[in-house]
Amino acid sequence: MTEPFLSITGLSAVSDRENGAPILRDVSLRLERGEVRGLVGESGAGKSTIAKALLGILPRTVRVTGGAIRFEGQDLLTLKPKQLSDIMGSEISLIPQDPQTALNPGRRVESQLTDGLRMRRGLSRQAAHDKALKLLEEVHIRDPERVLKAYPHELSGGMRQRVLIAAAFALEPKLVVADEPTTALDVTVQKQILRLIRGMQKTHGTGMIFVTHDLGVVAQICDTVTLLYAGKVIEAGPTAQVLATPKHAYTKALLAAGPRYDRPTAGLEPVPQAIFDQLRAEMGIM
Amino acid sequence: MRKSLKAALSEPKVVLAGGFILLLLIAAVFAPWLAPKDPLEQDLMLGTLPPTGYEGTEPGYWLGTDDLGRDVLSRLIHGSRTALIVAFVAAGLAALLGTMLGLLAGWYRGWVDVVISRLVDIWMAFPPVLLSILLVAVLGSGVHSVIAAIVIIDWTRFCRVVRSETMAQAQMDYVTAAQTIGFPKARILFSEILPNVAPVIVALLSLEMGIAVIVEAILSFVGLSVSSDTPTWGGMIAQGRAIIYQGWWVLVAPLVLLFLTVLAFNQLGDGLRRALDPMMRR
Numbered sequence: 349m350t351e352p353f354l355s356i357t358g359l360s361a362v363s364d365r366e367n368g369a370p371i372l373r374d375v376s377l378r379l380e381r382g383e384v385r386g387l388v389g390e391s392g393a394g395k396s397t398i399a400k401a402l403l404g405i406l407p408r409t410v411r412v413t414g415g416a417i418r419f420e421g422q423d424l425l426t427l428k429p430k431q432l433s434d435i436m437g438s439e440i441s442l443i444p445q446d447p448q449t450a451l452n453p454g455r456r457v458e459s460q461l462t463d464g465l466r467m468r469r470g471l472s473r474q475a476a477h478d479k480a481l482k483l484l485e486e487v488h489i490r491d492p493e494r495v496l497k498a499y500p501h502e503l504s505g506g507m508r509q510r511v512l513i514a515a516a517f518a519l520e521p522k523l524v525v526a527d528e529p530t531t532a533l534d535v536t537v538q539k540q541i542l543r544l545i546r547g548m549q550k551t552h553g554t555g556m557i558f559v560t561h562d563l564g565v566v567a568q569i570c571d572t573v574t575l576l577y578a579g580k581v582i583e584a585g586p587t588a589q590v591l592a593t594p595k596h597a598y599t600k601a602l603l604a605a606g607p608r609y610d611r612p613t614a615g616l617e618p619v620p621q622a623i624f625d626q627l628r629a630e631m632g633i634m
Numbered sequence: 635m636r637k638s639l640k641a642a643l644s645e646p647k648v649v650l651a652g653g654f655i656l657l658l659l660i661a662a663v664f665a666p667w668l669a670p671k672d673p674l675e676q677d678l679m680l681g682t683l684p685p686t687g688y689e690g691t692e693p694g695y696w697l698g699t700d701d702l703g704r705d706v707l708s709r710l711i712h713g714s715r716t717a718l719i720v721a722f723v724a725a726g727l728a729a730l731l732g733t734m735l736g737l738l739a740g741w742y743r744g745w746v747d748v749v750i751s752r753l754v755d756i757w758m759a760f761p762p763v764l765l766s767i768l769l770v771a772v773l774g775s776g777v778h779s780v781i782a783a784i785v786i787i788d789w790t791r792f793c794r795v796v797r798s799e800t801m802a803q804a805q806m807d808y809v810t811a812a813q814t815i816g817f818p819k820a821r822i823l824f825s826e827i828l829p830n831v832a833p834v835i836v837a838l839l840s841l842e843m844g845i846a847v848i849v850e851a852i853l854s855f856v857g858l859s860v861s862s863d864t865p866t867w868g869g870m871i872a873q874g875r876a877i878i879y880q881g882w883w884v885l886v887a888p889l890v891l892l893f894l895t896v897l898a899f900n901q902l903g904d905g906l907r908r909a910l911d912p913m914m915r916r
Contacts, residue, residue, distance in 0.1 A: 403814060404814070405810055405813070405814060433814070433816040434816075436814040436815075436816070437814050437815045437816065442811070442814070444807045444811070445807075446807060449805075449806040449807045449808065450806075450807035450808055450811060451808055452806075452808040452812075452826055452830065453830060454826075454829040454830045454832075455826075455829070460808075463812075463815055463817075464815050467815060467816070467817075468815070468816075
């Protein structure tokens with residue numbers, strides 16, 4: 349069997365802050381080249397922790413206790429900082445959650461967008477400028493020359509997120525980690541951004557880990573999905589299959605809990621307590 | 635940069651307060667040519683002359699004279715030299731020291747932060763005026779000692795604010811992004827974080843200049859600043875207090891100028907903060 353593009357095997361992590369409370373429990377998943385995998389779960393399910401582990405930016409309070417993250421044959425967890433920083437940004441990049449804080453308010457869009465191009469690819473100022481223009485056109489920004497000269501606060505949230513998407517794809521990475529990229533946006537903008545990310549991913553043939561808590565988003569954008577609860581994989585498989593014929597009771601309850609547009613007065617159906625009890629029993633936590 | 639300047643100049647506070655300070659600066663630099671009289675020349679025949687417009691004035695003495703017959707206006711103009719030197723040099727050095735330590739504490743956290751923060755805590759427990767009098771008494775009087783005293787006392791203001799601001803900026807995703815791209819730590823600190831902390835430093839710097847002017851006045855009021863043959867506002871206030879019933883103007887003139895100067899520095903700081911902060915600029 350050939351080495352997969354990206355594989356996480358038996359990844360476990362604990363929090364140093366809360367007396368070693370487990371954050372990830374024996375998580376495994378695989379990603380093929382050009383595949384989009386959704387990581388879904390409630391707050392605290394560990395989806396963002398996995399994303400951070402992939403990027404090598406785990407907070408100091410999180411300690412990995414076992415497992416491996418293999419990316420194109422290299423174990424990211426055992427690489428030296430120098431080798432790791434060579435991969436980060438150029439082979440693996442991030443579309444961040446909050447476009448407000450992800451851009452430096454004191455620097456123009458151009459200098460931030462071209463940082464990586466100039467530092468990593470050694471492009472000249474002019475070449476980086478041209479490439480940045482192309483990238484902004486690719487993410488459907490109308491007046492790219494003006495946007496390049498703008499400061500982040502002069503752009504709307506949707507524009508900033510487009511800029512960040514352009515930045516994430518700037519160095520032609522093989523893997524993009526999207527950490528809830530639409531959570532901070534209006535619902536109307538969300539849909540455009542999702543379509544844009546999907547389009548960029550397809551044209552560049554990039555593999556993608558898409559972190560979200562929204563099963564509707566998963567249905568739109570992900571080829572495969574991994575559902576987490578309390579740091580453990582509950583269910584995984586092709587999106588259509590998981591959403592249509594969920595195996596686990598928690599998945600079923602979660603799908604039933606979503607708003608029903610055909611019955612707007614019916615209210616929301618919370619996940620029954622019995623299912624949480626069952627989950628805890630399966631994991632051996634009380 | 636040009637844009638920041640333009641934004642700053644469109645803020646009325648900046649123009650007014652900055653204009654006043656500029657005038658004061660010109661007065662200080664060209665004091666020997668601008669002052670109508672020699673500030674040290676005594677003439678007991680012309681003692682405690684009231685300002686122009688009151689009864690018994692003598693032409694040429696716009697703000698009157700003190701009890702030794704020295705021209706108040708000329709002494710004010712010459713006094714602005716000491717005041718402004720102390721304001722700029724002391725506030726600048728305090729900002730430099732405080733910002734450096736604040737950046738280090740906020741960026742490296744851990745034991746660096748513990749050491750610097752405890753130092754600030756201990757420092758701030760001392761009553762500042764008492765400490766400055768003590769310091770000048772130990773260092774000896776003179777402009778250098780006054781400046782040293784202000785720097786030693788007031789770097790903590792900058793340190794505390796810069797530290798917390800640095801911590802807040804370091805949490806931002808753009809700093810994480812700069813780290814993952816592989817920028818060296820020093821470059822992230824100075825070219826990513828520092829520019830975003832700068833508006834706060836500029837505002838504080840201007841406030842601190844106002845404080846420095848007051849501290850210098852206090853020290854010269856108690857006679858611990860420069861020697862008494864150099865006119866200072868604080869020295870004039872002390873002298874005017876003694877003869878308040880004979881010549882109120884000797885006390886009021888330096889007080890009003892001191893008040894206006896400190897007000898101008900404070901307003902300038904506020905205006906600059908608004909103008910320079912990219913988040914507040916719309």
